[in-house]
Amino acid sequence: MGLLQEAIFGIVTGSYIAIAAIGFTLIYGIVNMINFAYGEYLTLGAFVGFFAASAIPVPLPVAIVVAMVGGGVISIVLARGFFTPINHTGPVPLLLTSIGLGIAIRNAIRLFGGRSARYIETETTTFRVDAVPDVSIGSVDLLGGFFVTSEHLIVFGSAVAVFLAIHALLTRTDVGIAMRAMGDDESLARVRGIDTQLIRDSVWVLAGVLAGLAGVLMAIQTNVSSTTGFSHILQILSAAILGGAGSPYGAIIGAYVIGLALAISTAFLPSSMTGLSSAVAFAILIAVLLVKPSGIAGTEVREA
Amino acid sequence: MSALDRLPSGRGDRALIAGVACLFVGGLFALTPLQASLPSALYVFVEVGITFVIYGMLVLGLDLQYGHTGLVNFGHVVFFAVGAYATAMLAAQDSFSGIALGYPWPLALLVGVIAAALLGLVVSATSIRLRDDFLAIVTLATAEIFHSIFVNFEGVFGGNVGILGVPRPIAALVGDADTRLIATILVIGGITLITLAAVTRLTDAPYGRVLRAIRADELVTRSVGKSTIVYKTQAFVYGAALAGLAGGLFALYNGAVAPGFFTIQVTVTIWIGMLLGGAANHRAVLAGLAIIMGLRLVSRFGLSVTPVSGDVFAAFRLVVVGLILIAVIRFRPAGIWGDPQELGVDQ
Structure with a gap:
């Protein structure tokens, strides 16, 4: 397979990671916590989408909307139940609580859903381009023929729509401007009469909606199982930190960097070591934290 | 100074005595023909107990890092794993997969501890200045990277199978299964108790006060002239070395290491x-x-x-x-x- 094909896979992976990373980084910037249970939000969203598409059944676009609404509801309920009561205790208790919540949810899903993977059935059209010449360097083919499926296009299109919607929300609406104000300085925002709890709640809902969307897109691309979200949480986290924790625009760039790095390292690694590609993402993460801890666009995270 | 003053009094000393006593009794079981029998209902208790005393060393090291110094290390398992793999690779003979060098096990255990401490030094040198929650993420990511390295470099680390044929010093001395379990839990438990005594000594000393001061307020500690980075690095390396010791003992007890033993769990x-x-x-x-x-x-x-x-x-x-x-x-x-x-x- 050519590098061009791997790059397409990378962009698709980057697209759903980007959607999730925006939600993750909004929670980080405004609630000031690293939400390690966020992967489980994706899983829950994927399951909601799966049941809507197969049990009810509704057409795929409706199922996606149901998953988004479901994700938003789940997110606000979990936040109200677990995170809002200990909001004042600081980042570490919040991080630990989210780790506990993640374990509990992941295994509760395993308890009721089993370990098996489920598939959302979709009709796929594949567009092939074989006219591109091969440019080989060693075992790696730099161009080569490639294909794009309609699923790829749905994922990428959804991601672009989300980017535009988030940009409009953050710059054109009162609630979005209030979110940015709170991310900047919570005390000042409160002095200016912003209801900080209301904004926090709306961030939870927004992050849940994004998680639901990312989860169902992942489910369409691959499958639904109890570890769908968890297996991506470190990539989402890497993308968010790479972009500068708290910055949605940085998270988008970070997500595509991670997605492409994963895909291209798969192309260059020997076939017995493709599992190492996830280590590449974490190596990038550590390198970013060491060289420029504030990420592409963000705040200082070093103390001394 | 009378002889009475030399008698142990503190909590740490009691743990030291208990630890030495455990080692002694465990040694008796291992080295003499003395035998113990264990009702089969208790097997599961002793097996979980052995895991508990090994994890006990991990939690004591982690407590030194987080409880005393406030370092949020969420990848503690990586030091456990590195200690175990280093010990296993050096000591193993005729492993089915991976590297097996067949050196004597005490040397391998020592190298395991040193390898874990060195990794701790590298991680702290690069990341100890990060804010709490980001230190947690870096340590977590380190653990994930090492996990995938252990799985993917099959020629070196044996992939998912891991490294087999690690010598089991206690099993080599004791043939009888009941006696072997009892001797194992006594010896490793004794080492854990001695570890408890050592960390208690360390944290009861003025050194421990500095660590707790760093956790309470790093800026104040720095302002009274303590180099907080040095103290934090030391606490991190001590914790890592303890985890390496636990890992080495685990490899020598278990007789094999594999990535499945060293997950985020x-x-x-x-x-x-x-x-x-x-x-x-x-x-x-x-x-x-x-x-x-x-x-x-x-x-x-x-x-x-x-x-x-x-x-x-x-x-x-x-x-x-x-x-x-x-x-x-x-x-x-x-x-x-x-x-x-x-x-x-x-x-």
């Missing part, structure tokens, strides 16, 4: 044990760990009386473990035996 178990017992109190963290590991016994016994599959039970136990973590942080942030005032948390 280990980190989570010892973190929950530490928080449940009460950070910054050595005996409390061990008690908390005992409670969490006791849950394993409950689920093993529950498994035999209920008609559900093992997978269901494992999932159920993990749901309970997750909820315990949430409940502890919410309702008892200092843990069961912790001192809320000292830890700076309000109840």
Whole structure:
């Protein structure tokens, strides 16, 4: 397979990671916590989408909307139940609580859903381009023929729509401007009469909606199982930190960097070591934290 | 100075005496024809007990890092794994996969401890200045990177099979299964107790006060002339070396190492044990760990009386473990035996 094909896979992976990373980084910037249970939000969203598409059944676009609404509801309920009561205790208790919540949810899903993977059935059209010449360097083919499926296009299109919607929300609406104000300085925002709890709640809902969307897109691309979200949480986290924790625009760039790095390292690694590609993402993460801890666009995270 | 003054008095010294006594009795079982018999109902207790005393060393090291110094290390398992793999690769003979060099095991154990300490030094040199939650992420990512390296470099680390043929010094001396289990838990438990004595000595000393001062307020500690980075690095390396020792002992007890033994689940178990017992109190963290590991016994016994599959039970136990973590942080942030005032948390 050519590098061009791997790059397409990378962009698709980057697209759903980007959607999730925006939600993750909004929670980080405004609630000031690293939400390690966020992967489980994706899983829950994927399951909601799966049941809507197969049990009810509704057409795929409706199922996606149901998953988004479901994700938003789940997110606000979990936040109200677990995170809002200990909001004042600081980042570490919040991080630990989210780790506990993640374990509990992941295994509760395993308890009721089993370990098996489920598939959302979709009709796929594949567009092939074989006219591109091969440019080989060693075992790696730099161009080569490639294909794009309609699923790829749905994922990428959804991601672009989300980017535009988030940009409009953050710059054109009162609630979005209030979110940015709170991310900047919570005390000042409160002095200016912003209801900080209301904004926090709306961030939870927004992050849940994004998680639901990312989860169902992942489910369409691959499958639904109890570890769908968890297996991506470190990539989402890497993308968010790479972009500068708290910055949605940085998270988008970070997500595509991670997605492409994963895909291209798969192309260059020997076939017995493709599992190492996830280590590449974490190596990038550590390198970013060491060289420029504030990420592409963000705040200082070093103390001394 | 009379001879009486030399008699042990502190908590740490009691642990030291108990530890030496355990080692001595364990040594008797191992080296003399003395035999012990164990009712078969107790096997499972002793097996979980051996895992507990090994994890005990991990939790003591983690408590030195988080409980005393405030370093949020969420990748503690990586030092455990590196200690175990270094020991296994040096000591193993005729492994089915991976590297087996066949050196004597005491040397391998020493190298295991040093390897874990060196990794701790590298991680702290690069990341110790990061803010709490980001240090947690870097350590977690380090653990994940090493996990995938162990899985993927099959020629070196044996892939998912791991490294087999690690010598088992106690098993080599004792043929009888009952006596072997008793000797193992006594020897490793004795080492854990001696570790407890050592960390108690360290944290009761003025050195421990500096560590707790760093956790309470790093800026103030720096302003009275303590180099907080040096202290934090030392605490981190001590914790890593202890985890390496635990890993080496695990390899020598288990006779094999594989990536499956060193998952994030280990980190989570010892973190929950530490928080449940009460950070910054050595005996409390061990008690908390005992409670969490006791849950394993409950689920093993529950498994035999209920008609559900093992997978269901494992999932159920993990749901309970997750909820315990949430409940502890919410309702008892200092843990069961912790001192809320000292830890700076309000109840």
